[in-house]
Amino acid sequence: MKDSESIDLAAMLCSRLCHDMLSPVGALSNGLELLAMETDPEMRKSVIELLEQSSKTSTNKLKFFRLAFGAAGGFGDRVDVEEPKALIDALVADKDKIEVNWAIETANLAKPAVKVLLNFAQIAIDALVRGGSLDIGAEVRGKNCEIVVRATGTKIGFDESIGKALDGSLPSSELSSRTAAAHMIALLAEQAGGGLQYARTDETLVLGAVLPEAEGLIG
Template sequence: MTSSLDLAALLCSRLCHDMLSPVGALNNGLELLADENDPAMRQRCLDLLEQSASTSASKLKFFRLAYGAAGGFGDRVPSQEPRELLESLTAHDERVTLEWSVTESSLPKPAIKVLLNLAAMGLESLVRGGTLEVGAECREGATEIAIRASGPKVVFDPVIGKALSGQLAEEELSGRTAPAHMIRLVTEQQDGGVQFAHSADALVLGAVLPDPEGMIG
């Protein structure tokens, strides 16, 4: 079984990989600004820096809830938190539309973690843009999560699917598949489950997480 240390290392690798682009853009913007005297070009550099800084901050907040312990929150997290994170991650891509259908005012921390990671998989699958639908509700002592990504071309790596379903060998785990492996572990610890279905124009991901305390938000 993959140790907690190994999984943490793989998640750190994924975090660093995803942060390279916005942080690199910040560095490039600063270099261009230092050498640029034209007012119009300097403004373009400042716009690039502002967007890159916003993207970096949004991704770090996302990782805090999706991978980390989400310090500062109790056992439940306001549903507005993941909504704002996903809105910020999709704000700069006009090709992607976010549809939010979470009926609860708050969700258990494990459910928030699963929801964000599944939503991230949905976003990654929309290579030509499309719609990301995010839904969750608590009923009969469990949190049910449903993510649907639809568009002209929806791509889903089968290796990630194997990690979600527990069919990936430990030696095959990587930074790319670590989030899916973590989701499977989280759902199993909650005595729940995760599933997915993929076609050329849609990816549907779902999870059920029983609430050990039977708390309904």
């Protein structure tokens, strides 16, 4: 990847992060303004509860993006699976119409695999516009790590440009903040010597990855 393309990708990932953070941070700002003006004890209590919820949502999103986009996860090459599981569970905690089912057959994953897992989960959550089930699995077989994330619901909202970013067919000129994360993990998989794939119907979206368990590889 050229330096200019790397800068563009970083900028688009930042735009995606800012877009997702705008709502909870904006709610914090509005809540503080209301708290400054409100004198009724019951109303102040309600505002404080909203502030606490917005603060929790903001923190959860920042933790998620720090590991999904950044270099979090400790100083080693691998990450305990409980960390991405907790981040994804927190991401859907306020989405009562989405049920998460886990099938991870390993105690830890390489950092590139964790980034793919988290970004797959984000794509699948966004696709469940009317709720549904989110099945997340990962297994190390021999020298490869296999990851599958399946979203099942009454309606799947999936932008085909994200699919093109995943399979590498999206022209760089069409890259946007919406497709940047998919493009990032496609590059990550390619550099690791693995690959991504996806399939969708009106009610199902399946995202899959096979990544070599290369020793010492850090995403």
